[in-house]
Amino acid sequence: MRRYGPALLLVLVGAAILRISAFSALYLRYVQAGLRPYLIVSGAALVLLGIAMAVVRHSADDGHDGDGDGDHHGHAHHGPRVAWLLTLPALALLLFPPPALGSYSAEREAAQRAAQGVGVFPALPAGDPVRLGVGEFSSRAIYDSGRSLKGRTVRMTGFVTHGDDGTWYVTRLLVSCCAADASTSKAEIRGADALPADTWVTVTGTWHPRGKLGTDGAWPPVLDAVSVEQVEQPADPYEKR
Structure with a gap:
């Protein structure tokens, strides 16, 4: 044999x-x-x-x-x-x-830095809530000088991660090719109780501005939650860059 x-x-x-x-x-x-x-x-x-x-x-x-x-x-x-x-x-x-990468992989990555610069983003589609990826919401919140998120209700899906101070985040991993090059995008969720880490949720809410655009003070962006719904992990758990 x-x-x-x-x-x-x-x-x-x-x-x-x-x-x-x-x-x-x-x-x-x-x-x-x-x-x-x-x-x-x-x-x-x-x-x-x-x-x-x-x-x-x-x-x-x-x-x-x-x-x-x-x-x-x-x-x-x-x-x-x-x-x-x-x-x-x-x-x-x-x-x-x-399994797919989850909260452990997300938490290993240091907070993102303002490397892409401030600019004007394309207008969002009409109608609320507007569905956004966590990565797109994060980019608009931190870098969009046009403040396209202001006054809009957004809906995002991701998995739960926890901060050391009791905060919690809706998080997605972004990939260019494969899981080996994954990076983290996340948004702090306020106004709703946290679920266990790695629970997949769909969060609906409004952007809560903080910090100066393009600086570490704007990271991570904040969403004031209106609703949080537990959902199944999507077949494709990653967002694309």
Whole structure:
């Protein structure tokens, strides 16, 4: 069985990739939606390559059965037993996919700094409440000299994180490519009781201005809540930059 170890590992890794990309939306916990076709192709290629390796190995073993040197060929290419440990990550991804990044990842990141500069943002759509991503709300609150949020009711969805002083935030992680480059956007919620960390909520409320635009004093932005509704985690838990 050990001689088929590399082939089995390829099949396991390929099957794990196919499980999260072709047969579910779990891949959205790790990468953007546009990468799904590449994941499917990669997973299928690994499975096929593993099967091909197993077939070639089996054919080679059959060819040596009667040459009197079977023992030599049967054991000459065995790898170290520790290599079997490489199957554990593949099995973990196949059977127990890791969850999306949450409050722990968000809290590790230091507060954002005013690096993008103050400017005028495009007008918001008509009608209240206007649905915004947490990242867009944060950007407008901190950098928009046109004060487009003033007097508007907004609605945002994110997960709960807690501050050291009893404050709580609705938070989203923003990605450019995959979970490895995630950064944090959040808004402090006032006027509503906090829920447990990592609970997904939809918050409706109005912007509470504070601090000077484009400075650390404006971070994090504040929302005076009108309502907080607990919701299911969306299939795609990340916002795009």
